[in-house]
Amino acid sequence: MRKLNITRKSKSADQAGADISKAVEKLREDRQQMIATAAYYLAERRGFNSSDEIQDWLEAEAQIDGISYN
Helix, strand or coil: CCCCCCCCCCCCHHHHHHHHHHHHHHHHHHHHHHHHHHHHHHHHHCCCCCCCHHHHHHHHHHHHHCCCCC
16 A cells, blocks of 8 residues: 655644734734724814823723723
């Protein structure tokens, strides 16, 4: 019986880990950008007339993460 020499091309565990780390970092960057955008619109809605940027950020963060302050 003849043996088949089949090699499987696969990423090493190190490469797979690096790819996952890059994907996680991209998700973090995207989340930060979405929060910044939402915070801007919250500030715009109140007319930029109050210096409550931290509250805007926290509310935007809650919106992006799907939490409601009510």
